[in-house]
Amino acid sequence: MNQQMNSPEHIEYVTRIGDNALILGQRMSEWCGHAPVLEEDMALANMSLDLIGQARMLLAHAGKLEGKGRDEDQLAFLRTELNYRNLTLCELPNQDFARTMVRNFLFASFQVLLWERLLTSSDSELAAIAAKSLKEARYHAQHAGDWVIRLGDGTVESHARAQAALDYLWPYTAEFFVTTPADDAVAAAAIGPAWSELEAAWEALVLPVLVEATLTVPARTPFKSFGKFGRHSEHLGHLLSEMQYLQRTYPGAQW
Amino acid sequence: MERKEWPLWEVFVRSRNGLDHKHCGSVHAPDAKLALQVARDVYTRRQEGVSIWVVQADHIVASDPDAKPELFDPAEDKIYRHPTFYQLPDEVNHM
Numbered sequence: 483m484n485q486q487m488n489s490p491e492h493i494e495y496v497t498r499i500g501d502n503a504l505i506l507g508q509r510m511s512e513w514c515g516h517a518p519v520l521e522e523d524m525a526l527a528n529m530s531l532d533l534i535g536q537a538r539m540l541l542a543h544a545g546k547l548e549g550k551g552r553d554e555d556q557l558a559f560l561r562t563e564l565n566y567r568n569l570t571l572c573e574l575p576n577q578d579f580a581r582t583m584v585r586n587f588l589f590a591s592f593q594v595l596l597w598e599r600l601l602t603s604s605d606s607e608l609a610a611i612a613a614k615s616l617k618e619a620r621y622h623a624q625h626a627g628d629w630v631i632r633l634g635d636g637t638v639e640s641h642a643r644a645q646a647a648l649d650y651l652w653p654y655t656a657e658f659f660v661t662t663p664a665d666d667a668v669a670a671a672a673i674g675p676a677w678s679e680l681e682a683a684w685e686a687l688v689l690p691v692l693v694e695a696t697l698t699v700p701a702r703t704p705f706k707s708f709g710k711f712g713r714h715s716e717h718l719g720h721l722l723s724e725m726q727y728l729q730r731t732y733p734g735a736q737w
Numbered sequence: 738m739e740r741k742e743w744p745l746w747e748v749f750v751r752s753r754n755g756l757d758h759k760h761c762g763s764v765h766a767p768d769a770k771l772a773l774q775v776a777r778d779v780y781t782r783r784q785e786g787v788s789i790w791v792v793q794a795d796h797i798v799a800s801d802p803d804a805k806p807e808l809f810d811p812a813e814d815k816i817y818r819h820p821t822f823y824q825l826p827d828e829v830n831h832m
Contacts, residue, residue: 519743519765520765520779521764521765521766521775521778521779522775524775524778524779524782525774525775525778528778528782624774625774628770628771628774632767632771
């Protein structure tokens with residue numbers, strides 16, 4: 483592997499994709515034992531594990547690129563909040579089933595587009611991870627998209643909850659497409675797309691489903707979140723304190 | 738209080754090497770599309786299958802358990818109905 487492949491931008495880019503998967507996987511796993519029906523309980527747990535599996539591969543890869551001997555567990559359990567690079571959207575509380583499904587739909591649709599582009603990454607390891615993860619992301623987008631339509635175009639109650647979820651989450655999707663210096667470097671090295679390139683394709687995927695769900699898409703506002711720059715909402719710290727508890731309390735513990 | 742339960746669907750899965758779909762359980766779902774989706778999540782998460790059928794449980798017509806003696810017992814002593822008295826050629830598979 484040449485020097486350019488191990489640039490800090492490259493490491494950050496892979497870490498960011500891994501952090502998205504890890505944090506949303508952890509967040510979604512909170513549904514385990516609490517979902518509205520047993521069948522969805524298993525679906526949510528399955529999808530959480532899909533995401534955590536993606537995170538393991540990506541963080542293990544990021545650790546290797548970094549070359550400081552940190553493995554996936556150290557990256558997941560021993561980094562602090564400011565070193566996490568996930569989108570703020572991934573760390574927001576589940577609230578209810580509607581918000582969970584709307585979030586999954588918005589995020590999985592983005593992931594589908596990202597994985598499709600990463601199939602041809604100049605980083606062959608990342609391309610291999612993309613090939614595996616794309617199938618998972620497509621299912622997540624299909625599953626959640628189906629629910630968004632059912633809830634949005636359902637009862638008065640389910641529509642109200644789906645609309646409230648969309649109103650709450652939509653401003654956080656602007657962050658997906660914010661340009662970062664790492665993106666430019668990574669795009670130049672053909673490692674992966676700058677995420678700003680995906681905006682039009684994402685809207686083309688997402689908007690028809692929201693229309694079918696009879697939901698009103700909020701107008702864009704100047705609000706921006708900055709999770710991928712390490713500036714998170716108040717929710718990430720709480721999530722990490724639970725997720726990292728065991729390694730923090732019993733350093734080096736294994737099972 | 739009225740309880741609106743989702744209908745029950747019976748799930749049949751064909752395994753990777755299997756020729757037939759085998760009954761493996763049931764799921765609750767509001768319609769056929771979601772029944773397939775949840776059947777996938779509940780019954781094929783450990784690579785159990787490559788194809789799924791779901792059928793609404795109401796649509797299955799079952800024999801009456803009380804009619805077992807007259808339906809099935811008479812076959813007990815009809816050994817000549819088994820094709821065990823023939824040599825099957827090797828080319829005949831799946832018998």
